[in-house]
Amino acid sequence: MSILRDLLSLTFMAGGLFFFFVGTVGLIRLPDVLTRMHATTKCDTLGAGLIVVGVVLYLGFTLASLKALLILAFIWLTNPTAAHIIAKAVVQKDKEKL
Amino acid sequence: MLEMGIWLILIALAILSFASLYRSIKGPSVADRIIAINVISTKVTVMILLISIVLNQTGYMDVALIYALVGFITTLSVSKYLAKGKLYE
Numbered sequence: 001m002s003i004l005r006d007l008l009s010l011t012f013m014a015g016g017l018f019f020f021f022v023g024t025v026g027l028i029r030l031p032d033v034l035t036r037m038h039a040t041t042k043c044d045t046l047g048a049g050l051i052v053v054g055v056v057l058y059l060g061f062t063l064a065s066l067k068a069l070l071i072l073a074f075i076w077l078t079n080p081t082a083a084h085i086i087a088k089a090v091v092q093k094d095k096e097k098l
Numbered sequence: 099m100l101e102m103g104i105w106l107i108l109i110a111l112a113i114l115s116f117a118s119l120y121r122s123i124k125g126p127s128v129a130d131r132i133i134a135i136n137v138i139s140t141k142v143t144v145m146i147l148l149i150s151i152v153l154n155q156t157g158y159m160d161v162a163l164i165y166a167l168v169g170f171i172t173t174l175s176v177s178k179y180l181a182k183g184k185l186y187e
Contacts, residue, residue, distance in 0.1 A: 006100040013148075017107050020141065024114045027121050027137060033129045036121075040137045051107075051144050055151055058100070064156035068147060071163050075140065078170040082136055085174060089181035090129045 009057040016050030019043055033090055037083055044079040048072065104152045108145060115141045132176055139169030 023043020059065040122134035150158030
Protein backbone atom coordinates (compact mmCIF):
# COMPACT_ATOMS: atom_id res chain seq x y z
CA MET A 1 0.00 0.00 0.00
CA SER A 2 2.81 2.37 0.82
CA ILE A 3 4.66 1.74 -2.44
CA LEU A 4 1.43 2.37 -4.35
CA ARG A 5 1.05 5.74 -2.63
CA ASP A 6 4.69 6.62 -3.37
CA LEU A 7 4.24 5.72 -7.03
CA LEU A 8 1.06 7.83 -7.29
CA SER A 9 2.79 10.78 -5.62
CA LEU A 10 5.79 10.51 -7.94
CA THR A 11 3.47 10.35 -10.96
CA PHE A 12 1.76 13.59 -9.90
CA MET A 13 5.15 15.27 -9.38
CA ALA A 14 6.35 14.14 -12.82
CA GLY A 15 3.17 15.61 -14.35
CA GLY A 16 3.87 18.92 -12.64
CA LEU A 17 7.44 18.85 -13.91
CA PHE A 18 6.12 18.28 -17.45
CA PHE A 19 3.91 21.37 -17.21
CA PHE A 20 6.81 23.44 -15.83
CA PHE A 21 8.86 22.27 -18.83
CA VAL A 22 6.11 23.27 -21.26
CA GLY A 23 5.83 26.71 -19.65
CA THR A 24 9.57 27.29 -19.82
CA VAL A 25 9.72 26.26 -23.48
CA GLY A 26 6.87 28.68 -24.18
CA LEU A 27 8.66 31.43 -22.26
CA ILE A 28 11.81 31.00 -24.34
CA ARG A 29 10.37 30.24 -27.77
CA LEU A 30 7.17 32.31 -28.20
CA PRO A 31 7.46 35.62 -30.06
CA ASP A 32 5.43 38.17 -28.06
CA VAL A 33 5.01 39.41 -24.48
CA LEU A 34 1.36 38.39 -24.14
CA THR A 35 1.89 34.93 -25.67
CA ARG A 36 4.80 34.36 -23.28
CA MET A 37 2.54 35.34 -20.39
CA HIS A 38 -0.09 32.87 -21.63
CA ALA A 39 2.44 30.02 -21.47
CA THR A 40 3.84 30.94 -18.06
CA THR A 41 0.50 31.31 -16.27
CA LYS A 42 -0.38 27.81 -17.46
CA CYS A 43 2.86 26.53 -15.95
CA ASP A 44 2.23 28.39 -12.67
CA THR A 45 -1.25 27.04 -11.98
CA LEU A 46 -1.07 23.49 -13.31
CA GLY A 47 2.59 22.67 -12.61
CA ALA A 48 2.60 23.98 -9.04
CA GLY A 49 -0.84 22.43 -8.45
CA LEU A 50 0.18 18.93 -9.51
CA ILE A 51 3.45 19.03 -7.54
CA VAL A 52 1.67 20.20 -4.38
CA VAL A 53 -0.94 17.44 -4.81
CA GLY A 54 1.96 14.98 -4.97
CA VAL A 55 3.45 16.46 -1.79
CA VAL A 56 0.10 16.16 0.01
CA LEU A 57 -0.25 12.51 -1.07
CA TYR A 58 3.26 11.84 0.23
CA LEU A 59 2.66 13.50 3.61
CA GLY A 60 -0.79 12.13 4.35
CA PHE A 61 -3.29 13.92 6.57
CA THR A 62 -1.08 16.12 8.77
CA LEU A 63 -0.59 19.79 9.64
CA ALA A 64 2.26 20.04 7.13
CA SER A 65 0.02 18.93 4.27
CA LEU A 66 -2.49 21.60 5.34
CA LYS A 67 0.33 24.14 5.08
CA ALA A 68 1.16 22.86 1.59
CA LEU A 69 -2.47 23.29 0.56
CA LEU A 70 -2.37 26.82 2.00
CA ILE A 71 0.68 27.60 -0.16
CA LEU A 72 -1.17 26.19 -3.20
CA ALA A 73 -4.22 28.34 -2.46
CA PHE A 74 -1.98 31.38 -2.13
CA ILE A 75 -0.25 30.67 -5.46
CA TRP A 76 -3.59 30.14 -7.19
CA LEU A 77 -4.89 33.40 -5.73
CA THR A 78 -1.88 35.59 -6.51
CA ASN A 79 -0.58 34.41 -9.89
CA PRO A 80 -3.66 35.32 -11.97
CA THR A 81 -3.72 38.69 -10.19
CA ALA A 82 -0.08 39.32 -11.07
CA ALA A 83 -0.63 38.25 -14.69
CA HIS A 84 -3.65 40.57 -14.94
CA ILE A 85 -1.66 43.52 -13.62
CA ILE A 86 1.31 42.84 -15.95
CA ALA A 87 -1.03 42.59 -18.95
CA LYS A 88 -2.71 45.85 -17.95
CA ALA A 89 0.68 47.57 -17.74
CA VAL A 90 1.73 46.21 -21.16
CA VAL A 91 -1.52 47.36 -22.81
CA GLN A 92 -1.19 50.81 -21.23
CA LYS A 93 2.41 51.10 -22.48
CA ASP A 94 1.30 50.14 -26.01
CA LYS A 95 -1.42 52.79 -25.96
CA GLU A 96 1.13 55.43 -24.89
CA LYS A 97 3.42 54.38 -27.75
CA LEU A 98 0.63 54.84 -30.31
CA MET B 99 13.19 5.11 -4.43
CA LEU B 100 10.88 8.09 -3.88
CA GLU B 101 13.74 10.20 -2.50
CA MET B 102 15.76 9.53 -5.65
CA GLY B 103 12.83 10.63 -7.82
CA ILE B 104 12.33 13.81 -5.79
CA TRP B 105 16.04 14.66 -6.12
CA LEU B 106 15.80 14.19 -9.90
CA ILE B 107 12.73 16.48 -10.05
CA LEU B 108 14.62 19.09 -7.97
CA ILE B 109 17.60 19.02 -10.36
CA ALA B 110 15.28 19.36 -13.37
CA LEU B 111 13.49 22.32 -11.75
CA ALA B 112 16.84 24.03 -11.11
CA ILE B 113 17.82 23.58 -14.77
CA LEU B 114 14.44 25.01 -15.86
CA SER B 115 14.97 28.01 -13.55
CA PHE B 116 18.28 28.75 -15.23
CA ALA B 117 16.58 28.40 -18.64
CA SER B 118 14.02 31.03 -17.59
CA LEU B 119 16.86 33.24 -16.41
CA TYR B 120 17.91 33.45 -20.08
CA ARG B 121 14.67 35.29 -20.92
CA SER B 122 15.11 37.56 -17.92
CA ILE B 123 18.59 38.61 -19.08
CA LYS B 124 17.96 38.84 -22.81
CA GLY B 125 14.29 39.85 -22.87
CA PRO B 126 13.62 42.76 -25.21
CA SER B 127 11.15 44.60 -22.96
CA VAL B 128 10.69 45.13 -19.23
CA ALA B 129 7.50 43.03 -19.14
CA ASP B 130 9.44 39.97 -20.39
CA ARG B 131 11.79 40.32 -17.45
CA ILE B 132 8.91 40.67 -14.98
CA ILE B 133 7.24 37.51 -16.37
CA ALA B 134 10.50 35.53 -16.17
CA ILE B 135 11.15 36.58 -12.56
CA ASN B 136 7.55 35.68 -11.64
CA VAL B 137 7.98 32.17 -13.07
CA ILE B 138 11.33 31.72 -11.31
CA SER B 139 9.70 32.75 -8.02
CA THR B 140 6.99 30.09 -8.42
CA LYS B 141 9.60 27.46 -9.28
CA VAL B 142 11.71 28.30 -6.23
CA THR B 143 8.61 28.08 -4.00
CA VAL B 144 7.88 24.58 -5.30
CA MET B 145 11.55 23.64 -4.92
CA ILE B 146 11.54 24.71 -1.24
CA LEU B 147 8.43 22.55 -0.71
CA LEU B 148 10.15 19.52 -2.25
CA ILE B 149 13.34 20.14 -0.23
CA SER B 150 11.25 20.33 2.95
CA ILE B 151 9.74 16.88 2.34
CA VAL B 152 12.95 15.22 1.12
CA LEU B 153 14.95 16.43 4.14
CA ASN B 154 12.00 15.69 6.47
CA GLN B 155 12.02 19.25 7.84
CA THR B 156 8.42 20.46 7.66
CA GLY B 157 9.37 23.83 9.13
CA TYR B 158 10.73 24.83 5.74
CA MET B 159 7.15 25.15 4.44
CA ASP B 160 6.86 28.49 6.22
CA VAL B 161 9.88 29.63 4.22
CA ALA B 162 8.06 28.64 1.02
CA LEU B 163 4.98 30.62 2.08
CA ILE B 164 7.04 33.74 2.82
CA TYR B 165 8.90 33.34 -0.48
CA ALA B 166 5.62 33.22 -2.42
CA LEU B 167 4.44 36.35 -0.58
CA VAL B 168 7.63 38.29 -1.33
CA GLY B 169 7.60 37.25 -5.00
CA PHE B 170 3.99 38.43 -5.38
CA ILE B 171 4.76 41.81 -3.81
CA THR B 172 7.82 42.19 -6.10
CA THR B 173 5.79 41.49 -9.24
CA LEU B 174 2.98 43.77 -8.12
CA SER B 175 5.20 46.75 -7.33
CA VAL B 176 7.42 46.48 -10.41
CA SER B 177 4.47 46.20 -12.81
CA LYS B 178 2.70 49.10 -11.08
CA TYR B 179 5.86 51.14 -11.50
CA LEU B 180 5.96 50.13 -15.17
CA ALA B 181 2.34 51.23 -15.69
CA LYS B 182 2.26 54.53 -13.77
CA GLY B 183 5.88 55.65 -13.53
CA LYS B 184 5.62 56.04 -9.75
CA LEU B 185 4.77 53.77 -6.81
CA TYR B 186 2.89 56.13 -4.50
CA GLU B 187 0.30 58.77 -5.18
